[in-house]
Amino acid sequence: MEEIIQNYNTILEQIRISADEADRNMDEIKLIIVTKKFDVENIKPLLDIGHLYYGENRVQEAKNKWPNLMNEYKNIELNLIGPLQTNKTKIALDLFSSIHTVDRKKLVDKILEYPEKIKENTEFFIQVNLADEKQKTGISIDGFGKFYADAIKNLKNKWVNVFTTKR
Numbered sequence: 001m002e003e004i005i006q007n008y009n010t011i012l013e014q015i016r017i018s019a020d021e022a023d024r025n026m027d028e029i030k031l032i033i034v035t036k037k038f039d040v041e042n043i044k045p046l047l048d049i050g051h052l053y054y055g056e057n058r059v060q061e062a063k064n065k066w067p068n069l070m071n072e073y074k075n076i077e078l079n080l081i082g083p084l085q086t087n088k089t090k091i092a093l094d095l096f097s098s099i100h101t102v103d104r105k106k107l108v109d110k111i112l113e114y115p116e117k118i119k120e121n122t123e124f125f126i127q128v129n130l131a132d133e134k135q136k137t138g139i140s141i142d143g144f145g146k147f148y149a150d151a152i153k154n155l156k157n158k159w160v161n162v163f164t165t166k167r
Contacts, residue, residue, distance in 0.1 A: 001041075001042070001045045004042060004045055004046065005045055005046070005049065008033075008046060008049075008051070011031065012031065015029060015031060030053045030077075031051075031053060032053045032054065032055045032079055032081075033046060033051060033053065033054050033055065034054070034055040034056070034057070034081065035054050035055070035056060035065075036055075036056060036057050036058070036061070036082075037061075039065070040065050040068075040069065043065070043069065044069075047069065047072075047073045047076075052075055052076050052077055053076075053077050053079070054066075054076065054077070054078050054079065055078075055079040055080075055081040055100075056078065056079070056080060056081065056082070056096075057080070057081050057082025057083075058082055059080065059084065059085070059088040059091055059092050059095070060088070062078065062080070062095055062096070063091055063095060066078055066095060067095070070095075076097075077097040077098070078095060078096050078097055079096060079097060079098045079099075079100055080092055080095075080096040080098070080099045080100060080101065081100045081101065082101060083101050083103070083137060084099060084101055084102075084107060086106055086107055086110040089107070089110040089111055089113070089114065090114050090117060093111065093114050093117035093118060093119075093122070094117055096122075097119075097121065097122065097123065098122065098123035098124070098125065099111075099122075099123075099124050099125065100125040100127070101125070101127050101137070102124050102125060102126050102127065102151065103126070103127040103137050103138050103139055104139070105147065105150070108150065108151055108154060108155070111124075111155070112154055112155075118155075124151070124155055126139060126144075126147065126148060126151060127139065128140075128141065128144055129141075
């Protein structure tokens, strides 16, 4: 467990140095720790020192480990960074503070079926496939404009951000 905290502190120090060099405020930067395949015992030391931002790439895995932790530790922001299957949308909206992989109209429509589950601070990130690679998910460049306009209109008052897949 000590190694996890040492690694965390090393990363934070590297971020502090880079933030100083870029004249950025460290408080504006969120370090999201991805806990894929980490068990609760490996996560707790980070929670115990006050880290609040985590990422999971599977809804089912997150459902199995985070609800109890979120009851025990307050103000956790849990981010879904992996693909979201429409049949798991309701669970995802209950569990996650943000969904980083909104990549199709069918998913937006499914999200809108549960307006009562969308919290005031829920963030949605549109995934764009810049290189138009078939093996990668995300909205194509050609389809982005309409998709973004519809997402903004339908997910009103929610943060809708854009991120891209690697080239």
